[in-house]
Amino acid sequence: MREFSVPALARCPKAEGLAESVYRTAEQTPQLAVMARRLGDGWVDVTAAAFRDQVLAVARGLLAVGIRFGDRVALMSRTRYEWTILDYALWSLGAQPVPVYPTSSAEQLRWILADTRAVACVVENEDHAMTVGSVCDGLEDLQHIWQLDSGALEQLAAAGEGMPEEYVNQHRQAVVAETVATIIYTSGTTGRPKGCVITHGNFLAESENLLARYGEVFSGRGGEQPATLLFLPLAHVFGRMIEVTAIRGGIKLGHEPSTSPAQLLPTLAAFRPTFILAVPYVFEKMLRRARERAERSGRASAFEKAYQVAVRYAEALERQAFDEGPGPSAALRVQHQLYDSLVYGKVRAVLGGRLRYAMSGGSAMSREQSLFFRGAGVTVLEGYGLTESTAAATANPPEKVRFGTVGQPIPGTSVLIAEDGEIWISGGQVFQGYLNNTEATSGTLRGGWLSTGDLGHLDRLGYLHITGRKKEIIVTSGGKSVSPVVLEDRIRTHPLVAHCALIGDDRPFIAALITLDPEALDHWLRVRGLPPLSPIEATTDQEIHAELQRAVLTANTVVSRAESVRAFRILPIEFTEQAGLLTPSLKLRRRAIARACATDIEALYANAAASPSAPLTT
Incomplete structure (x- = not known):
């Protein structure tokens, strides 16, 4: 489509x-x-x-x-x-x-x-x-x-x-709809930020249609x-x-x-909110905290069983919503009810006890994690948008969530996939242009359409799948074009991983730079009875390396060999906004990371070249 x-x-x-x-x-x-x-x-x-x-x-x-x-x-x-x-x-x-x-x-x-x-x-x-x-x-x-x-x-x-x-x-x-409401500067992964001119009408077109379409999300239960x-x-x-x-x-x-x-x-x-809006990072942190609490109390095995039951239960509900299956089996419903009192209810209690829906945007969320939250009683509706589209352009409808996608266009919006796979958007929420920058404006607004710079495709039901950004495509020395997002997101789902940045422009293969989550690392070592490690020591620890190697190999199963991560390096630093390596919306600043980690990148490829038979190296 x-x-x-x-x-x-x-x-x-x-x-x-x-x-x-x-x-x-x-x-x-x-x-x-x-x-x-x-x-x-x-x-x-x-x-x-x-x-x-x-x-x-x-x-x-x-x-x-x-x-x-x-x-x-x-x-x-x-x-x-x-x-x-x-x-x-x-x-x-x-x-x-x-x-x-x-x-x-x-x-x-x-x-x-x-x-x-x-x-x-x-x-x-x-x-x-x-x-x-x-x-x-x-x-x-x-x-x-x-x-x-x-x-x-x-x-x-x-x-x-x-x-x-x-x-x-x-x-x-x-003040009327055409009056300028605000100038919001793009955080920008590269270059100087641009000021997006957004009108009162842009906000009103978005908010009025969201309230009309997502009333189930924005309403209280039982009159509250x-x-x-x-x-x-x-x-x-x-x-x-x-x-x-x-x-x-x-x-x-x-x-x-x-x-x-x-x-x-x-x-x-x-x-005690009834719904929240967040970025995937927040949900990832919530899930990690829940898993860590279970491990500290000696219930890690029970939590993992509950996790898998929630995922299977949500998958069955998803298939049922799209007339692709009968829904959860009787045995699965019994298991789900058991874990609802033992695990899921406690997860909801941590979130205030009234939370039924959440909306997620900013970057891709793991399908499996979304399924877990749905199985635990909190439906995460993933959406997609930009500053230039005054936030959401697409979002999953609450009654028919296609997990792993960013949903259908919100009411009053059209999505077009251009010949090169770029996503274009049209609707009342599309901004007026960039302040004092007619050249950038003309390059972004084309005949009533906003060219987003993102790549994706629409399935037969009009659900949008994001596959990457045009400017972030990695081209190896062999001419293979690789979108880094899919693998980065999958590797980042491992509890130890804080961030993952793929590299490989003009290189013979794709590699990854991985940073560790300090809190998750401390917890991982403690539950295994291992002594604390400094950031430097952690980069060369064999058990940590083996753990991350398994995560990378698992992620590689979703792509071709030419697109797979052939080597990775654990870094002793963190990617932070303060260090200039993340945008305020927590996206990777790829050029800044490449400059800051130039020595590590050269060492990574040199080590890989010295032992070409090894499938993965650090």
Whole structure:
């Protein structure tokens, strides 16, 4: 199949902006809990009326200090409640928030502030303020810097006490669907980030159709109010879409700044969301924690049996949904019910006990892991999108999940597979272009279609399968073209592996650079009664090498010999965003990795050349 379209289920309102829903909800259901704020170990609800009043107070303050329609204000912070207040205060004025990752370097920050001609910058803490201070020379448009940890919102509210509410309403009523809502910079695996111009209408087209199509996901059970915990970065389009969809859908929204399991899991248990949105890395970490707990308590064998039962049970349900099988057998249902009380219920309890659905995006998720979560009672709906498509372009429908795919186009969206296998997208959520970069815009927007740079194919039912990125294709010296994603994702599912990067451009064969997960390594050694190892020692340990060799050989079974990993090297370092080896959305920066690991790469191929008969070397 070359093209598949799904008609829109909702029309994008043309004469309103994103902030309108805040004021409408406050008028119609003032006591509805639209937010929850952390207070000590608990959470306190924020009503629609109280949220509206805070948004309005900050908007009046922004007007008082000179922020006007069309002005751009940078927001540099982790995910927190104040960011959402600022988003809607700025949208109330027709101003444009410009998100900045809190881990951005001074050079990246300077580029964004200069490219957008931002008139103000809101930062989270003193370190961020110092970073802004170090680059503000020559930024003539930058007039204000506010710091959240020093009471920025209170200061703005105080400044706006004398500003008539009518002035905010005049600005708000001038906002329409075509008005620019935000400039979001692509994190970029290569090159300088580009500013994606996204309108209010782009967000509305996406959120309205998601709410219409995925009502089962976004609704509560038994009349309870749906709730979601936002822990993805609000600097990323995925996080912003969660924010917008929750507020338009009457979904209670909480904020958590960390995706570290040590901090995230207790927060999930306390907040008790009905659905979440995350990236595969988060689900991988959750599964590893569950497996490690079972191993520490001496129940590793029981957990693995429960894992396999969940996978088989979910596979049977999947076949049944597509009329390809009768569903789980009686014996399998009995096994599943037994493990539901022993294992699956505990997994759900860690996630708060109310979680039924999760949506995953950003990179590919292992089909087997998705099946496990479905068998454990949490259906993960994998989707696909870009900053340029205002988050999701495709997603699995909740009643017919095809695990291992990124689903069908969301309503109002078309997907086309070009002659070279590139995925093209059309729909109301497709962005307007790149700020100050007509050349890049014309190379990406082609006759109403967004050329994504990703490769894939559509199956007979219109489900999209991602196979790689055009720019990431490895071409060996023998002329073989290899997409690295499939093998990297499979190798990364091993508990010891943190990241895997395939290499092989202009080389005789494909090889892999593997980094270890420190926590998983410590656990793996401890349960086997082995002494702790330093990162350097771990790279040459024979038992670890043998363990990873099995993982690589297993992954190789899904590709041809010419595409398989013939050698690998364990690295003593981690691929981190701070080291410049990962993007903020946790994608590999391949060129940076190749430069940082040049010595290891040369040694890997030299060792392989010295012992050509060995199937795998380090």
